[in-house]
Amino acid sequence: MMKRTVFVTGASQGVGEAVARRFAADGQANIVVVARDAARLSRVADQLTEMGSSALSIQADLADVAECRRAVKEAEAKFGSIDVLCNCAGLTARGDIFNTTPETFDRLFAVNVRGSFFVIQEALPAMIAAGRGGVIVNISSMLSYGGPSFLLPYSATKAALNIITKNVANTVRFQRIRVHAINLGWTDTPAEHETQTRLHGLPENWAQVEGAKQPFGRLLESDDPAALCAFLASKDASMMTGCIIDQEQWVAGTLS
Template identity: 40%
Template sequence: MKDLLSGKVALVSGGTQGLGAGIARAAAREGASVVLTGRNTARGEAVAAELRATGTDAVFVRADLCDVSQARAAVAATLERHGRIDSLVNAAGMTARGTMLDTTPELFDQHIAVNLRAPFFLMQAAIADMVRRGEPGTIVNVISIDSHGGQAFLAPYVAAKAGLAGLTKNAAHAHRWDRIRINGLNMGWSATDGEDVTQQQTNDAGADWQEKAAAELPMGKLGQVDEIADFVVFLLSDRSGVVTGSVIDWDQNVIGGLG
């Protein structure tokens, strides 16, 4: 399939690296004009320049999503540049560790701010524009397979991502008659930039950790950024039909399966 997002305007949060950057590239390849947000100006400008070199209308808007006003400003910048927003991807996130016993209120609040509150208010602003114009739109929230329960050392992360899964369904139900389709993707273990940092710096894994991990997985590989990005773009596009309110497990382990 080609030109799945031809003529569309897409805002991608967390588009400066990893999966967010992969989604920005995939959306651009399929014809979208792309606005990407993040905190790292150098990385963001580099991704935007890369997309512009391919002929895409792409721009980076710096935003610290812990600040609701900056999240809203990213949508406002999109509207100022293009006059509308057709698609939103909430790909920004944080995975700092914390258990039920050692998580501080500050760490908990950071997780809620980045992983739940920011997507909420980005969605609010984007949906408001779609409703005002009376036009359909699409949203994909990048959640996590950990929203089903996760590991003990990810307690605040799980709390926030489980909230985002519920929010995805609530918003999809609320705005189905506005023809705004909202879906979520529960990412499993994937070969992202962030995961590479976690494995090598937090888990003291070697540079070959991906190869070792892949050998122990059913499909013989971790989730790949380009594959996930293509699926997100499919969900953003008309080719995904009427699907809304779905939170899809992107993983090779089956929740509830034993042995």
């Protein structure tokens, strides 16, 4: 199996960290992890190295387009063109039509939409020039279908990300670069734990309590989208592109 270079944003914890670990476990040689928290990121990179991968950690704030471009260039300088790009970075700040501030709106779109957009834009030329094809996976959300009132701008960012996914997939299909998005359902991550306990006042065992109410008996965990990313990047998914996949146990558009 050819050893590929995998680039993962939001990799200091949660879904991004799980995605990086999954690719390392699958034997990918070069893994680039990108996030704002340098200390957490360094820890993840060290653990990927222990798993046998060559890991590069890049501290970057993806709300800044220059930082997006720098991160990709650093990765390419170290390993050459990127083969698999997973955009896992994202913010979930609250806000509805009445109380969302311009600052919250702009920050959400800067990270969730603009950051992913310009990381892809920067990575594509070398990916195309390498002639090996490639895979891009964007972590989106079931809330792209609408979402609760208090997550309006967040939901809008994910809807925008899905449109970008479709458009880019169509643009680079003849270069054999496959582009997908995962509409992720409710997932137990460190960030979600902090939100539920500190913002919503739920107990420490909230994930177990809420998970028991779900059709499959638990919330999603970070390893679930990590496994799906690995599948989408594999030969088994080689005849798929432009897919927006609902990774969720509730069926969108239906009534119970």
